[in-house]
Amino acid sequence: MNTDVTSSALSSLLRALAPHMPSANIISQNDRMRPFEADALTMFKQLPLCVVLPENETQLKALLCACSALNIGVVTRGAGTGLSGGATPSAGAVLLVMSKFNCxxxxxxxxxxxxxxxxxxxxxxxxxxxxxxxxxxxxxxxxxxxxxxxxxxxxxxxxxxxxxxxxxxxxxxxxxxxxxxxxxxxxxxxxxxxxxxxxxxxxxxxxxxxxxxxxxxxxxxKPRHAEVILASFPTVQSAADAVANVIAAGLIPAGLEMMDAASTAAVEAYLHAGYDLEAAALLLCESDGEPDVVAQEIAAMSQILREAGATRLQVSQNEAERLKFWAGRKSAFPAAARLAPDYYCMDGTIPRKSLGRILTAIAAMEQEFGLQCLNVFHAGDGNMHPMILFNGADPDEVERAEHFGAKILEASIALGGTITGEHGVGLEKIGHMCMQFTDEERGAMWAVKAAFDPPGLLNADKAIPTLHRCAEFGRMHVHHGEMPFPDLPRF
Ligand SMILES: Cc1cc2nc3c(=O)[nH]c(=O)nc-3n(C[C@H](O)[C@H](O)[C@H](O)COP(=O)(O)OP(=O)(O)OC[C@H]3O[C@@H](n4cnc5c(N)ncnc54)[C@H](O)[C@@H]3O)c2cc1C
Missing domain, CATH: 3.30.465.10 (Uridine Diphospho-n-acetylenolpyruvylglucosamine Reductase; domain 3)
Known part of the structure; x- marks a missing residue:
């Protein structure tokens, strides 16, 4: 962006805001804006025009009205833990940080x-x-x-x-x-x-x-009682089958999570959750509610897991042990972060029955791209979180990680899934929206945006790609080769 245009927009904005909020609530020096240049998807970095931290709705209104009048874009940020670049600043736009709305x-x-x-x-x-x-x-x-x-x-x-x-x-x-x-x-x-x-x-x-x-x-x-089963499986496929069987039996576990051997090893080294390092896959299967209901559900789930091939079942014996088992799963991301300078967490969903197939495909991609990938899943929802390990300081590794991630998303679509289960599209998956949705569908999304935000100033370059962007993305794909995964069924 032209620096003269930027500095003139910044001066106009600072003038407009001066009567409405203390100068301490506005950050415009580059070195002080660095902590805000990315969310938890650190692949994308951008300094904003300035960072503004309003304390109340009066200050927020002054900011939004000033930006509207000056045609300046706004990106809102909460805590910046997003994993899809949704809160990554846009060039020339204000980063609106909501951390002072903390009551x-x-x-x-x-x-x-x-x-x-x-x-x-x-x-x-x-x-x-x-x-x-x-x-x-x-x-x-x-x-x-x-x-x-x-x-x-x-x-x-x-x-x-x-x-x-x-x-x-x-x-x-x-x-x-x-x-x-x-x-x-x-x-x-x-x-x-x-x-x-x-x-x-x-x-x-x-x-x-x-x-x-x-x-x-x-x-x-709060449920009166909860227990979790930690089940070991000799193959990923048998763990995936167990997930499908639990749901097919009409049981709704309070949690049903899966981890592959690589993520289990990372977690054990990080906080010793008591996980079985011999297992190819682990399932955490929880029941909560009244103690007698929990006892019945745990018995029914244990039987299904054993029939699917579980080699070891550990049922938490008290609340401390239950929390310890969950602490392992919940720490999978920081555990992965110890293994490489950076990790890239994907978030596609697939039908539960395809868990085994996607993991086989991801294992082949590890070889193709020469990068390790750890897999944790919200297995009950078919929502995967492959974590690709890479070194962000090496441009070649960054490029390979990006292509690896893109290929996982394409495999998710090919298997009848979606590109995001819970982390959002943000900047990260905006190109893949063109694969998942037609021009008409994206047009309808733009119409909803226009109804709420007619000038199109809020997070304008995220989540919904323009026709132009999809044309670029399409050209990129033709350049990279054939339609991905021709052998997988299309839905
Ligand atoms: C270690 C780790 C584990 C995670 N685990 C999970 C998980 O289990 N499940 C899950 O779903 N996600 C998970 N996430 C992703 C992330 O924490 C969630 O997406 C979370 O909701 C983001 O909240 P935030 O306040 O950090 O938002 P930010 O990252 O600041 O922003 C996210 C998006 O929300 C918008 N936004 C923020 N505040 C507002 C507001 N007040 N008004 C309008 N828009 C706003 C931003 O513009 C951006 O598009 C994880 C992330 C990390 C780093």
Whole structure:
């Protein structure tokens, strides 16, 4: 971007904001903006025009109105733990950081509702609700850091979402400021809001429609009891079959997660969760609820897992052991981070029956690209998280990691899955949206964006590719070769 244009836009913006917020809430020096140049997908880095941290809706409105008047783009950031580059700054745009919206406004134990500002951490909601015996169910592994506003924007999930649902199933209402400065509220606290239900349209919209300022979430009673089975399998395929059999038996585990041998080894070296290092794959299969129901479910699940070929079953004997087993799975990302300077976490989904096939395909890709890949799965949902290890300081490895990741996404589509289960499209998968959706479908998505954000200033270069971008992506693919995976069935 032309530096004269940038500095003139910045001067105009600073002048417009000066009467409305303290200068300490605006960062415009390059060295101080560095910590904001990427989210957790560190492959993409970009300095913004400036970073603005409003403290309240009055300051937020001043910022959005000034940006609208000056035609300056805005990228919203919560805690920056996103894994698809959704909060990566755009060149010449403001990075709006919501971390000062950090107040828990009310925890209503009688009605099981919490009202919190968008920058509140996911885990802080459950901590505040604990005195009422309640908690907020969606539990991304990043929950000690990620914000509820980011969860809404990404429709985040977690290991217990198979039974308790994603963010969209647990948020009752949101308060949103549009680019015009207008405030709207979507959803409601009553069971059925009147009129068009726009809340599910907004949840998962990746910061492209409006800025969430306040969120009302559903709180649920903490289960009286929970146990988890740690099951070892001699092959990935037998573990995948066990997953399908548990679900086919009509059981809904509170969590059903899978790890391959490489991720188990990484986790054991990191925090000694008690995992079986001989197993080709591990399953964590949890039941929660009343103690007698849990006992019955654990017995039924154990039988199915044994019949599918489990070589070893360990049932947690107390709460400390249950948390230890889960701590391993929840630490898979930091454990992977110890093995290489960088990792690239993918997020495609596939039909559960194809878990074995995708892992075989990924093993072949490890050879093709010469990079190691660790695999953890929200197996019950068919949502995979392959983590490709690479060195970001080596341009050749970066390129190979990108191609490796792209090929996993293409395999997911070919197997009848999708390019993202919970991490969003962001910058990372924007090209692959062209493979998954037709021009008409993407046109409908742009029409929804235009209804909320007519000037198209919010996170404009993320999530939904333009026709032009898809044309570029198509040319790139023809250049790279044939349509990928001709031998896999298309759906
Ligand atoms: C170690 C690790 C583990 C993870 N585990 C999981 C997991 O188990 N499940 C899962 O789903 N994800 C997981 N994630 C991804 C990430 O934590 C989630 O996507 C999370 O919801 C992002 O929240 P955030 O506050 O960090 O948002 P950011 O990264 O700051 O932003 C994410 C997106 O939300 C938008 N946004 C943020 N705040 C607002 C707002 N107030 N209004 C409008 N738009 C906004 C941004 O523009 C961006 O598009 C993990 C990440 C890491 C690093």
């Amino acid at each position: 828990i406004i009310e925890v209503d134990g009688d009605n099981g509702v919490a009202c919190v500002q968008a920058g509140v951490r996911n885990a802080a909601i459950s901590e505040a609700a604990a005195v009422h015996g309640l908690y907020y169910a969606p539990d991304p592994s990043s929950q000690i850091a990620c914000s509820i506003g980011g969860n809404v924007a990404e429709n985040s999930g977690g290991v217990h979402c198979l039974k308790y649902g994603l963010t969209v199933h647990n948020v009752l209402k949101v308060r949103v400021m549009l680019m015009s400065g207008e405030v709207i509220e979507l959803g409601g606290l009553a069971p059925d809001a009147v009129g068009l239900d726009l809340l599910p349209v907004f949840i998962g919209s990746e910061g492209m429609l409006g800025v969430v300022t306040t969120v009302w979430v559903k709180l649920v009673p």
